Amino acid sequence: NAGVTQTPKFQVLKTGQSMTLQCAQDMNHEYMSWYRQDPGMGLRLIHYSVGAGITDQGEVPNGYNVSRSTTEDFPLRLLSAAPSQTSVYFCASSLQGYNQPQHFGDGTRLSIL
Amino acid sequence: AQKITQTQPGMFVQEKEAVTLDCTYDTSDQSYGLFWYKQPSSGEMIFLIYQGSYDEQNATEGRYSLNFQKARKSANLVISASQLGDSAMYFCAMRFNTNAGKSTFGDGTTLTVKP
Numbered sequence: 001n002a003g004v005t006q007t008p009k010f011q012v013l014k015t016g017q018s019m020t021l022q023c024a025q026d027m028n029h030e031y032m033s034w035y036r037q038d039p040g041m042g043l044r045l046i047h048y049s050v051g052a053g054i055t056d057q058g059e060v061p062n063g064y065n066v067s068r069s070t071t072e073d074f075p076l077r078l079l080s081a082a083p084s085q086t087s088v089y090f091c092a093s094s095l096q097g098y099n100q101p102q103h104f105g106d107g108t109r110l111s112i113l
Numbered sequence: 114a115q116k117i118t119q120t121q122p123g124m125f126v127q128e129k130e131a132v133t134l135d136c137t138y139d140t141s142d143q144s145y146g147l148f149w150y151k152q153p154s155s156g157e158m159i160f161l162i163y164q165g166s167y168d169e170q171n172a173t174e175g176r177y178s179l180n181f182q183k184a185r186k187s188a189n190l191v192i193s194a195s196q197l198g199d200s201a202m203y204f205c206a207m208r209f210n211t212n213a214g215k216s217t218f219g220d221g222t223t224l225t226v227k228p
Contacts, residue, residue, distance in 0.1 A: 033216065035218075041221070042119075042204060042218045042221050043204065045216065045218075048215055048216075049214065050213075056214070056215070090158065096213065097213055098144065098145060098208040098210045099146045099163065099165055099208075100146075100208075100213075101148055101160040101163055102216065103160075104150075106156065107157070
């Protein structure tokens with residue numbers, strides 16, 4: 001029972017490079033989200049999706065793109081990496097409804113030099 | 114706008130004692146859910162407890178209980194009989210019926226349990 005799987009676990013990029021953080025869940029969850037967590041801080045919502053083909057912006061969407069072509073996968077793309085995007089990124093999924101808790105992946109630690 | 118406030122950046126508690134972590138929220142929605150998550154130093158996020166806006170009873174899960182005061186818009190987490198393994202960061206979060214796909218998190222409280 002894999003749950004929410006994020007890859008890679010660690011990544012170092014140079015400023016200006018692009019990359020995709022992968023997120024996959026095997027629980028048939030409709031809702032998926034991407035967060036970033038800066039040191040000593042809470043989670044800030046980047047983008048979220050309520051189903052395949054439907055995405056929306058969160059609090060801090062600039063510099064990131066997402067797509068949701070399948071229920072299982074929700075990749076996050078950094079278009080042109082900047083040092084300010086150095087952070088830990090978490091993917092989460094849940095069933096539909098405001099009463100459903102989120103299941104989190106283990107996170108991706110991303111450093112931009 | 115919906116907002117979660119956790120006013121205690123850090124808390125200390127003696128092992129075996131109870132501790133309350135504060136959470137207040139701001140929303141005009143009538144239907145919403147409140148969640149608490151634990152993040153140990155290893156980094157994973159663990160769901161602890163849920164309270165619905167229409168729930169009349171306070172939620173309980175083992176040593177965790179939620180002191181829900183709807184009129185005051187507060188949803189404090191109470192941990193009874195603290196253990197060393199409770200040392201972690203704790204986040205309060207909220208989801209709303211009008212946009213259930215979107216969650217809002219507080220900045221968290223770091224709890225340290227002293228032996």
